[in-house]
Amino acid sequence: MTDTGILDKTQLNKYRNQIVKLISIYMVENDISNHNICVAWEKRDRKELKQWAHKMAGSAKTIGAKKVHDIALKIEGEKNYNDQELSALVDQLNDAYQQLKFYINAEKHYLIRRSA
Amino acid sequence: MKSSNNINILIVDDSPVALFDFKFKLKESFDKDCIFVMDNIPDAKDVLEKQNINVAIIDLMMPEENGADLISEMKLHDRWMHIPVIIVTGTGSNSVLEYGFSQHVYAYLHKPVDEKELIRLIKECTMESNQTKIKST
Numbered sequence: 368m369t370d371t372g373i374l375d376k377t378q379l380n381k382y383r384n385q386i387v388k389l390i391s392i393y394m395v396e397n398d399i400s401n402h403n404i405c406v407a408w409e410k411r412d413r414k415e416l417k418q419w420a421h422k423m424a425g426s427a428k429t430i431g432a433k434k435v436h437d438i439a440l441k442i443e444g445e446k447n448y449n450d451q452e453l454s455a456l457v458d459q460l461n462d463a464y465q466q467l468k469f470y471i472n473a474e475k476h477y478l479i480r481r482s483a
Numbered sequence: 484m485k486s487s488n489n490i491n492i493l494i495v496d497d498s499p500v501a502l503f504d505f506k507f508k509l510k511e512s513f514d515k516d517c518i519f520v521m522d523n524i525p526d527a528k529d530v531l532e533k534q535n536i537n538v539a540i541i542d543l544m545m546p547e548e549n550g551a552d553l554i555s556e557m558k559l560h561d562r563w564m565h566i567p568v569i570i571v572t573g574t575g576s577n578s579v580l581e582y583g584f585s586q587h588v589y590a591y592l593h594k595p596v597d598e599k600e601l602i603r604l605i606k607e608c609t610m611e612s613n614q615t616k617i618k619s620t
Contacts, residue, residue, distance in 0.1 A: 385507060392499045421544055425573035426500035429595040 567608035
């Protein structure tokens with residue numbers, strides 16, 4: 368139903384569609400960034416690791432993914448972590464990202480159902 | 484309401500999420516056909532070459548490419564040197580600020596960019612740029 372006489376749902380659905388699209392774009396981009404972070408860390412390439420963490424922090428901030436943003440920011444930051452600490456942060460970031468994906472996927476499917 | 488005079492806006496960011504965010508925030512105020520979003524430097528240069536760009540919004544740090552190189556190139560190019568540049572950054576470090584001052588960029592914005600601030604800056608810097616052009620002719 369698009370118009371109940373009280374609310375024209377097509378207007379709200381436009382925003383829902385935008386959010387669904389944003390979530391999809393976010394996941395495609397960050398699956399790649401998350402993968403590249405793991406690869407960079409396997410190679411112990413700290414420069415590359417920081418660059419991908421920077422990218423991941425930026426997009427996480429855009430969608431309000433606080434936990435992913437905070438961990439990515441730590442990896443990207445100036446502090447010189449030792450291998451053990453950095454390894455733990457990479458694991459934490461991966462866990463936080465998988466958790467986030469679960470949430471935003473659920474949000475996406477909820478919005479799709481609502482706009483149907 | 485969309486601005487009456489078309490402002491050509493170039494946005495360069497390698498993050499599809501950031502580009503989506505920019506387009507979403509600008510589409511109510513500017514003509515979507517005048518918003519050029521590019522995820523890499525060569526395509527951005529192509530747009531600068533072919534379009535009459537009024538303002539460039541550039542992400543400074545990209546994993547595979549460097550927005551700073553593009554800005555430096557713009558500042559040395561006859562046709563591009565007067566285009567106001569707004570840099571976008573995910574960090575607020577002093578090195579970013581210092582870089583911005585050294586390249587005479589118009590302003591810098593933090594991600595995620597504030598919609599009102601973004602629109603205000605675009606209108607303000609294009610207006611100033613037009614006035615400078617009128618004075619110099």
